[in-house]
Amino acid sequence: MADPSSYRPKPGQIPDSPGVYRFRDEHRRVIYVGKAKSLRQRLANYFQDLAGLHPRTRTMVTTAASVEWTVVSTEVEALQLEYSWIKEYDPRFNVKYRDDKSYPYLAVTMNEEYPRVQVMRGHKKKGVRYFGPYAHAWAIRDTVDLLLRVFPVRTCSAGVFKNASRTGRPCLLGYIGKCSAPCVGRVSAEEHRELAEEFCDFMTGRTGTYLRRLEQQMVEAADEMEYERAARLRDDIEALKKAMEKNAVVLADATDADLIAVAEDELEAAVQIFHVRGGRVRGQRGWVTDKVEEITTGALVEHALQQLYGEETGDAVPKEVLVPALPDPLEPVQEWLSGRRGSNVSLRIPQRGDKRALMETVERNAQQALVLHKTKRASDLTTRSRALEEIADALDLDSAPLRVECYDISHLQGDDVVASMVVFEDGLARKSEYRRFQIKGFEGQDDVRSMHEVITRRFKRYLAEKERTGEWADGEDGLADTSSDPLTTTSPDALTNGLKDDEGRPKRFAYPPQLVVVDGGRPQVAAAQRALDELGIDDIAVCGLAKRLEEVWLPGEDDPVVLPRTSEGLYLLQRVRDEAHRFAITYQRSKRAKRFRSSPLDDVPGLGETRKQALIKHFGSVKKLRSATIDQICEVPGIGRKTAETIAAAFAQAAPAAPAVNTATGEIMDDEETETTAATSGEPVSAGAPDERRGQER
Numbered sequence: 001m002a003d004p005s006s007y008r009p010k011p012g013q014i015p016d017s018p019g020v021y022r023f024r025d026e027h028r029r030v031i032y033v034g035k036a037k038s039l040r041q042r043l044a045n046y047f048q049d050l051a052g053l054h055p056r057t058r059t060m061v062t063t064a065a066s067v068e069w070t071v072v073s074t075e076v077e078a079l080q081l082e083y084s085w086i087k088e089y090d091p092r093f094n095v096k097y098r099d100d101k102s103y104p105y106l107a108v109t110m111n112e113e114y115p116r117v118q119v120m121r122g123h124k125k126k127g128v129r130y131f132g133p134y135a136h137a138w139a140i141r142d143t144v145d146l147l148l149r150v151f152p153v154r155t156c157s158a159g160v161f162k163n164a165s166r167t168g169r170p171c172l173l174g175y176i177g178k179c180s181a182p183c184v185g186r187v188s189a190e191e192h193r194e195l196a197e198e199f200c201d202f203m204t205g206r207t208g209t210y211l212r213r214l215e216q217q218m219v220e221a222a223d224e225m226e227y228e229r230a231a232r233l234r235d236d237i238e239a240l241k242k243a244m245e246k247n248a249v250v251l252a253d254a255t256d257a258d259l260i261a262v263a264e265d266e267l268e269a270a271v272q273i274f275h276v277r278g279g280r281v282r283g284q285r286g287w288v289t290d291k292v293e294e295i296t297t298g299a300l301v302e303h304a305l306q307q308l309y310g311e312e313t314g315d316a317v318p319k320e321v322l323v324p325a326l327p328d329p330l331e332p333v334q335e336w337l338s339g340r341r342g343s344n345v346s347l348r349i350p351q352r353g354d355k356r357a358l359m360e361t362v363e364r365n366a367q368q369a370l371v372l373h374k375t376k377r378a379s380d381l382t383t384r385s386r387a388l389e390e391i392a393d394a395l396d397l398d399s400a401p402l403r404v405e406c407y408d409i410s411h412l413q414g415d416d417v418v419a420s421m422v423v424f425e426d427g428l429a430r431k432s433e434y435r436r437f438q439i440k441g442f443e444g445q446d447d448v449r450s451m452h453e454v455i456t457r458r459f460k461r462y463l464a465e466k467e468r469t470g471e472w473a474d475g476e477d478g479l480a481d482t483s484s485d486p487l488t489t490t491s492p493d494a495l496t497n498g499l500k501d502d503e504g505r506p507k508r509f510a511y512p513p514q515l516v517v518v519d520g521g522r523p524q525v526a527a528a529q530r531a532l533d534e535l536g537i538d539d540i541a542v543c544g545l546a547k548r549l550e551e552v553w554l555p556g557e558d559d560p561v562v563l564p565r566t567s568e569g570l571y572l573l574q575r576v577r578d579e580a581h582r583f584a585i586t587y588q589r590s591k592r593a594k595r596f597r598s599s600p601l602d603d604v605p606g607l608g609e610t611r612k613q614a615l616i617k618h619f620g621s622v623k624k625l626r627s628a629t630i631d632q633i634c635e636v637p638g639i640g641r642k643t644a645e646t647i648a649a650a651f652a653q654a655a656p657a658a659p660a661v662n663t664a665t666g667e668i669m670d671d672e673e674t675e676t677t678a679a680t681s682g683e684p685v686s687a688g689a690p691d692e693r694r695g696q697e698r
Helices: 039-047 055-063 075-089 137-147 158-167 189-203 208-223 227-245 297-309 330-341 353-394 447-473 492-499 522-534 568-594 609-619 622-626 630-634 641-653 671-677
Strands: 019-024 030-036 066-071 105-108 117-120 129-131 257-264 268-277 280-290 320-322 346-348 403-412 415-425 435-438 515-519 541-546 551-553
Touching: 019 039, 019 075, 030 039, 030 055, 030 075, 039 055, 039 066, 075 297, 075 330, 105 137, 105 189, 117 137, 129 189, 189 208, 208 227, 257 297, 257 353, 268 297, 268 353, 280 297, 280 353, 297 330, 330 346, 353 568, 403 447, 403 568, 415 447, 415 568, 435 447, 435 568, 447 515, 447 522, 515 522, 515 568, 522 541, 541 568, 609 622, 622 641, 630 641
Parallel strands: 257 320, 320 346, 403 515, 515 541
Antiparallel strands: 019 030, 019 066, 105 117, 105 129, 257 268, 268 280, 403 415, 415 435, 541 551
C-alpha cells in the first residue's frame, strides 16, 4: 500500500488550467483517468487526509504510485481526451457501465447492392442503417415478419442469395410474397433499393404517408372491382398497424429523444435509456456501474453520455436528450454532443407534461434494474471477496491475491507437450490474458521439468519487460525522466511506449501476479518455486492444487494445507485449476490433430462431412473403403451410385497414399489408427515461445 504523500505534487507544479490526469500503479499501469476544469483544484482533493476520502477513492490513491497530467485548451478537449483514454486503458477504478448482453439491432445493409434486413449485434458498420436496440431478438423478427408483407426486402444470407441466383429458383419467402426475389430478377437492384429505403423510412416513424397511400390504393382497387387486390392491400394495412402497435405512442408531438434515468445508492448505480423516435419507444437498454469515488448524479449522467454517444455520429445522436441531472459544467458536454451530431443538441431535465411522465417510467425501470442487479450480484460479490480472503489466510499472504495465474501441463504419453496460463483478477477470469506455451528440448512425461521451463519463460519475460520499462523511465530514447519525479506533462504516446510491444498491444507479461497456482502436488510446486528463486523473484507466492484429495501444497512444506470442502477459497482454486486444465487440453488436442495427414476423402469432390463420417463408420477405415466395390459403397446410407462411382474413380486415379507418420515418435500408423485418432485441427503456435495472441477456445 503506497502513501499518497510519497508522490504528491510539489506546490505550484500543477497548472491551474483544464486538463486530463492519470493515476498509475507501481507497474506503470493506468488505474484511473479523470478530467478537470482546474487540474490544480481537482488533484488537491486526492491528497487530503485519507480519513476524509470516499472508501474507494482511498483505495485508489493508496494503490497508485504516481500521477501525471496533460493540459488542454478547452473543457471539450478534456472531455474527448478523457473518453479516449478510458477506452484505451480500461482503468480499474473508473466508472464502467457493465452490461451482461449485447443488445440486438434491426439492421438494413444499405452498403450492399441488394440491401438485406437482419438482426445485428456488436459494433456498428459503416453504411448500415440501425434501428433499436431491442430487448430481445424475437421482437425484431416479429416486427420484420409483419413489415415484409408491405416491404418485401430480402432477408437471406449471401450464400442463400448466390445459390438462388445460380439455380434460378427463389427461396420460400419469394414464393409466398415476403421477398421481392431480386436474386432471380423479379425486381431490379434499383427497385429493391427503393423498397429498402421505404422500409427504413417507415422504421424512422414516417408511417402516416404509407398508410394513407395504401388506403387510397385499396379504395381505387375496390372501385375498379379488383377485390382480390383490395383485400391484399387491406391485409397490408392491418400488418402495418399491428407493427405500429408494438411501439405505443408516448409523445404526441412525434419527438426524437433519448431519456436517461439513474438509480443509485452509496456503492452502485443503474442507468436506463429509452430511445424514442417519432414519438414511439424504439429501443431500451441499461447498464450498472460501481461508484469508485464520491460522484454526483450529474457526473454519472456525463459518463453515461460518453458511453452512449462516444462512437456515434449524425442522426444516431438525437436532437434532444432528457436527463435527471445536468453535468457540471453543462456547456462542454452539450457542445461535445452537438459536435457528434453535426447540429444543436438540447440536454435538459423534463419538468412537466408527457416527457416528465415518461421520465418517471424510465426511473422506475432504473430502480428495478438496480434491485435486480443487487439480487444477482450480492452473493457473487460477497462470495468472491470471502474466497480471496480465505486463500490469503490459508497461504499466509499479506493481502488478498487480486491477480492469480494458474499453469497446467498437457501431453499425450509424452508427445505434444504444451502448457497453459490462465489469469483470474478479482476472482473473475480474464480470458484476454490467457497464454499458451509449447514445451521443447526434452521428451517424455516429465511434468516437473515442463513446469520449471514454463515458469522460467513466463517470468523471464516479466523481468525483461520490467527492465525495459525501467530503462525508458531513466530517460533513454529521448523521453522524459520520470524516475525521480512522478509528475510529467509529456505526451500520452510517449508515456505509454514503455508498456506496449511493436504492434501497439499492451505487454501483458509486464504485470506480475500476487499468486501462482500450479496444477499438481509437491514436486510441481517445488519446480515452480525453484524457477522463481533462480530468477531472483521473491515477492510472488506459489501454491499447488493436487487433484487426488484437493490438497493445497506450499513450497518447502512436508504437509499440505487442507481447506474445508465447503470453503469458498477452495472452490475458487478449483475453478482456476479446472480452467487451466481445459485451456491446456484444448490446445494439446489441436496440436495432436496437426500431426496427422488429412483423410483421402477430402479430395473427393462433392463429398461433405456427414457422408464422410458415414463411409468411415460403415467400412471402419479408409484402407477398407479403398478396396470396396461400387456396389458395396452404394450400401452406405446417403450414397447413391453416381457418388459411389466418383469415390471409386477418385481412389483409382490417386497415387498410393504414403503411410501416416507420427512426427513425434517416427512410428508408421495404419489407416485405422489415423482415422480414429485424428481430432479437430487448430492453429499452430511458434515453437519455443509463448503464444502472444489473445487466448480463446477454438
